[in-house]
Amino acid sequence: MTAATGSFAKLGYWLRSPWVILLGMGGGVVLGMSNRSLAIQVAPMGDLYMNLLTMCVLPIMGTAVVSSLGRLIASSESARYLQRIGVVFALGIILATAIGLGVALIGNPGAGLSLETRGNIGRILMEAEAKAPSSSAVLPVANGLADFMQMVIPTNIFGALSQGKNLQILFFSLVFGLAIGLVPSANRGQFLDLTEVAFNGFVKVIGMAMYFLPFGLFSMIAGQVAAGGVGILMAMGRYVLIVHVAVAVLMIAGGLVIAWAGRKGFLQTFSELREPLVVAFGTRSSYAALPSMLESLRGNFRLPADIVNLVVPLSVVVCRYSMLLVFTIGAVFVAQLYDIPMGASQIGIIFGGAMVGMLAGAGAPGVVALAMISMVLVPLGLPVNAAVIMLLAVNFVIDPALTILNVYLTCAAVVVVGRERG
Amino acid sequence: MKNNKSAKVAGVIIPLCLALFVVFGAGILTVWAAPPSAPLPADIQGVKDRGKLVVAMFNHDRPPFFYENEQGKLSGLDVEIAADIARHLGVALEFNRQARSFDGVVDQVVSGGADVAISKLSITMSRALRVAFTDPYLLFHHALLINRLQLGALMTKNPGKSVMELLSAAPHKIGVRGGTAWVGYAAQSFPKAQVVALESIEELVSSASRGEVLALIYDEYEMKKIMNKSPELNIDLQLLVLPHNFDPIGIAVGVDNQHLLAWLNLYLKYGSTSVLQENDLWREYGAALTPQERAEEQR
Numbered sequence: 001m002t003a004a005t006g007s008f009a010k011l012g013y014w015l016r017s018p019w020v021i022l023l024g025m026g027g028g029v030v031l032g033m034s035n036r037s038l039a040i041q042v043a044p045m046g047d048l049y050m051n052l053l054t055m056c057v058l059p060i061m062g063t064a065v066v067s068s069l070g071r072l073i074a075s076s077e078s079a080r081y082l083q084r085i086g087v088v089f090a091l092g093i094i095l096a097t098a099i100g101l102g103v104a105l106i107g108n109p110g111a112g113l114s115l116e117t118r119g120n121i122g123r124i125l126m127e128a129e130a131k132a133p134s135s136s137a138v139l140p141v142a143n144g145l146a147d148f149m150q151m152v153i154p155t156n157i158f159g160a161l162s163q164g165k166n167l168q169i170l171f172f173s174l175v176f177g178l179a180i181g182l183v184p185s186a187n188r189g190q191f192l193d194l195t196e197v198a199f200n201g202f203v204k205v206i207g208m209a210m211y212f213l214p215f216g217l218f219s220m221i222a223g224q225v226a227a228g229g230v231g232i233l234m235a236m237g238r239y240v241l242i243v244h245v246a247v248a249v250l251m252i253a254g255g256l257v258i259a260w261a262g263r264k265g266f267l268q269t270f271s272e273l274r275e276p277l278v279v280a281f282g283t284r285s286s287y288a289a290l291p292s293m294l295e296s297l298r299g300n301f302r303l304p305a306d307i308v309n310l311v312v313p314l315s316v317v318v319c320r321y322s323m324l325l326v327f328t329i330g331a332v333f334v335a336q337l338y339d340i341p342m343g344a345s346q347i348g349i350i351f352g353g354a355m356v357g358m359l360a361g362a363g364a365p366g367v368v369a370l371a372m373i374s375m376v377l378v379p380l381g382l383p384v385n386a387a388v389i390m391l392l393a394v395n396f397v398i399d400p401a402l403t404i405l406n407v408y409l410t411c412a413a414v415v416v417v418g419r420e421r422g
Numbered sequence: 423m424k425n426n427k428s429a430k431v432a433g434v435i436i437p438l439c440l441a442l443f444v445v446f447g448a449g450i451l452t453v454w455a456a457p458p459s460a461p462l463p464a465d466i467q468g469v470k471d472r473g474k475l476v477v478a479m480f481n482h483d484r485p486p487f488f489y490e491n492e493q494g495k496l497s498g499l500d501v502e503i504a505a506d507i508a509r510h511l512g513v514a515l516e517f518n519r520q521a522r523s524f525d526g527v528v529d530q531v532v533s534g535g536a537d538v539a540i541s542k543l544s545i546t547m548s549r550a551l552r553v554a555f556t557d558p559y560l561l562f563h564h565a566l567l568i569n570r571l572q573l574g575a576l577m578t579k580n581p582g583k584s585v586m587e588l589l590s591a592a593p594h595k596i597g598v599r600g601g602t603a604w605v606g607y608a609a610q611s612f613p614k615a616q617v618v619a620l621e622s623i624e625e626l627v628s629s630a631s632r633g634e635v636l637a638l639i640y641d642e643y644e645m646k647k648i649m650n651k652s653p654e655l656n657i658d659l660q661l662l663v664l665p666h667n668f669d670p671i672g673i674a675v676g677v678d679n680q681h682l683l684a685w686l687n688l689y690l691k692y693g694s695t696s697v698l699q700e701n702d703l704w705r706e707y708g709a710a711l712t713p714q715e716r717a718e719e720q721r
Contacts, residue, residue, distance in 0.1 A: 115654060122656030126649060129660065337657060338571060383574035386657070 015211045024214030032225025043223025049216030053288040056202045061313045063199035065173035068309035070192045073181025084417045096321045100246050100328035107242035110336030120235035128389045167363025170317045206291035217282035236394040239333050247401045254412040261419045262301050272300040280403040286316050289407050303418035315410040322402035327354035331376045334387045349379045465679035474514040477504045478527045478536035481519040486703035487542040499701040500540045506697050523601035531674050539674035544603035554683050558670035559690045561711045562641035567659045569633050597626045597635040608639050631658040641669050646707035
């Protein structure tokens, strides 16, 4: 018995080591490039793994927020932390927007493109429009505050849960957690404990799933590499490069912040957060990385559990730094493609519009969130349909880097909010 | 005694055979040398007497329908159809390419300068007043190339409206190729629009790219040809194919030549399949339909 558990423990340790995970991912790339048909057959197993991770994320998010906010409100420190959260989020959003815009204006993603490149972009538009003729394009633009509130507040929480409307679930959890914290009740502690037990249960499930991460990543990446077309890089290569440069700049900034606030070495921050970063890269979903983020931040950074459990879900849903980069760099790309000059007012429109667009698309799935770029493009007089087609086509190439950025900056926000003074 | 009998038989049979031979021989000679029993209808007879079919054709090239190939030889779908018809009629083929516009091609038939017009010729109501048209042998969808920036601005000001509604609502500028049926088609589809006729495709496309006109209207085949040749145009211009509007292509015949018209219709329906199949460059981009395909589409 002891020998068996001993060897299981060793196997478990080995499966969660970074080298094995990298091996799984590398193997996926190799298979995807060498044997496309087999890779495509293997891909559904990756989808199953994603389903398993996603299955646990909503319960984890809900229970984490309710239990942590409930306790926080009940404690005396709520005001200080809530203030910090607001400030850190605002600063993070402004910083990400400014850097995205700055890198784009320096890098010029859409200016002076060769005829061949423009031809390739034209072909992307032609193929997409041939498949789905947009004779009438009705875009999901949030018209005013009333519409926005409708997106945030669920009429039926179970409906929101079943449809995976993350923003609504978050809102409900916040309200519920707040209520529990405010209601003076003798049994409140028991309810919060219960919620926390449920939370820990789901975390355990995810923990077991993490042993299969190398295999899950192998299948997923094999399928993605097999399916992906490299031709897109011929058209939007410069845009892809600039996005990655912006990601790198923000990662360095984030790393410095984590190192300072968490009192660790710069490189150490990456190794301590490797599991969520790897999950983010392989799954292209910050939600799938959420449980790993909670575990790594609590375990490696010695942050108060309630702060971690509250700020991580809040940031993942509301602060999508990836969208800020896409809206700023994407808007500059489209503007340059159509020879719109970049004056001060245009830059201001992009800056403000990107932030509003990100908030308007909070919790929405990929394409719908991307369509929020209309907030930036419409005031600039740029065609939204064509822009969405172009940016969507290249999305799968920049997704891994953008997801890593979301995860990393979320961790940075948590570390700053949670750090002890002095 | 037996000799007498065989001599008698031979005496009857041989003259009989000779007589039959003479009769049959005379009959064969009669049929052989006799003129045909009745003349053909006057319009077709006229062509045969002249020994050649004169086909009016527009004087610039329109590949792949009619064009001079690298060897300088006139080729293309319409050329093959004309040659096939001449072969059926047993006459030589002559092309009359004096006409400098498509309406001019119709004029050639009206004035008698040509028997028929085979020239990617659109069947329009105004032309059909002056000549008779066969049923169409090809149909093109109408297609628009729309300036994206201007369309985007219109869509923002009028949310929820379809592209056609936006284009029809106000006196926008619509570019067309001058001297073609498209001048009329544009006025028909967009009654409020200001129709701007330009001579060449290049002028039309650059005018739309610069935003001097809101949109162009032309046949789907030509539009797809332009967009495939210069895909970078897709950035500035959006291609929209109108699924319910058709440009039918037919052969024009003088109004008095009713039997020739009837015969040409039969030819197009039953006799032209192999010519259409062998000259199938018009199939490129999937942008042209035979009448049978259109019937299928509408079902």
